[in-house]
Amino acid sequence: MSQLEIKALHVNLAEREIVKGITLTVKPGEVHAIMGPNGTGKSTLAKAIAGHPDYTITSGEVLLDGRSLLEMEPDERARAGLFLAFQYPNEVPGVTIANFLRAAMQARLAEGEELDATGYYKQLYAKMDSLKIDHKFTSRSVNTGFSGGEKKRCEILQMAMLAPKFALMDETDSGLDIDALRIVSDGVNTLRSSTLGILLITHYQRLLNYIVPDFVHVMYDGRIVRSGDKDLALELEAKGYSWVKKEIVHA
Numbered sequence: 001m002s003q004l005e006i007k008a009l010h011v012n013l014a015e016r017e018i019v020k021g022i023t024l025t026v027k028p029g030e031v032h033a034i035m036g037p038n039g040t041g042k043s044t045l046a047k048a049i050a051g052h053p054d055y056t057i058t059s060g061e062v063l064l065d066g067r068s069l070l071e072m073e074p075d076e077r078a079r080a081g082l083f084l085a086f087q088y089p090n091e092v093p094g095v096t097i098a099n100f101l102r103a104a105m106q107a108r109l110a111e112g113e114e115l116d117a118t119g120y121y122k123q124l125y126a127k128m129d130s131l132k133i134d135h136k137f138t139s140r141s142v143n144t145g146f147s148g149g150e151k152k153r154c155e156i157l158q159m160a161m162l163a164p165k166f167a168l169m170d171e172t173d174s175g176l177d178i179d180a181l182r183i184v185s186d187g188v189n190t191l192r193s194s195t196l197g198i199l200l201i202t203h204y205q206r207l208l209n210y211i212v213p214d215f216v217h218v219m220y221d222g223r224i225v226r227s228g229d230k231d232l233a234l235e236l237e238a239k240g241y242s243w244v245k246k247e248i249v250h251a
């Protein structure tokens with residue numbers, strides 16, 4: 001049972017509390033969306049779970065399969081089955097996607113174990129076919145000069161190859177164009193399975209027209225102020241975030 005449990009998580013950035021007590025459980029096979037206005041702490045939540053060194057967890061817990069992620073180094077978190085898709089992925093000039101993915105997969109094997117090259121390429125091309133990605137793509141340098149859509153394609157391919165138990169995707173306000181939006185949503189929908197849990201962070205409702213979440217949570221000022229099913233995203237689109245803010249002020 002690989003579920004992700006976030007328990008009463010509080011996160012500081014430069015002495016300021018940004019995440020003010022988030023509790024959320026994502027079970028295998030579920031897609032949870034977190035929505036909320038800009039500056040509300042969505043990316044801070046993602047980076048804290050990823051183990052970004054600038055963010056201090058002042059209290060709370062994050063468990064994957066009952067094991068605390070917070071005591072692990074970022075690479076250990078990856079080995080435990082966590083995958084992070086970044087809002088602004090890094091460029092790695094001179095390293096091809098094929099070699100980058102191979103190194104990432106090799107790094108997850110036990111010491112002394114060698115990744116079988118033939119098997120690796122077979123798997124890589126099979127995944128690319130299922131995601132409708134041209135095989136030529138693997139000879140490009142990671143994210144170097146990539147369009148927004150190509151970065152997303154690279155990210156989805158990494159996710160397919162690493163086959164995580166849990167994926168955390170921050171797609172917030174990154175100005176996803178329609179091409180990138182399609183790639184992310186087709187990719188996620190292809191990879192969606194009963195063994196994968198997904199936490200999808202987004203500012204825009206329209207992504208959720210393509211990836212229909214099981215649960216939607218609205219975050220405001222560091223807290224989840226409302227949870228529901230996919231209809232909550234539609235309600236938010238119709239009424240805007242000011243609707244949530246007003247409710248909080250009058251609560």
Ligand code: ADP
Nearest residue numbers: 013014018037038039040041042043044045172
């Ligand atoms: P969201 O992803 O919901 O838009 P963020 O988590 O990026 O929100 O930001 C939450 C708060 O942290 C905001 O008030 C923002 O101004 C602040 N913040 C974000 N990044 C930094 C940074 N690098 N330095 C200082 N403050 C930051």
Ligand code: MG
Nearest residue numbers: 042043172173
């Ligand atoms: Mg953000």
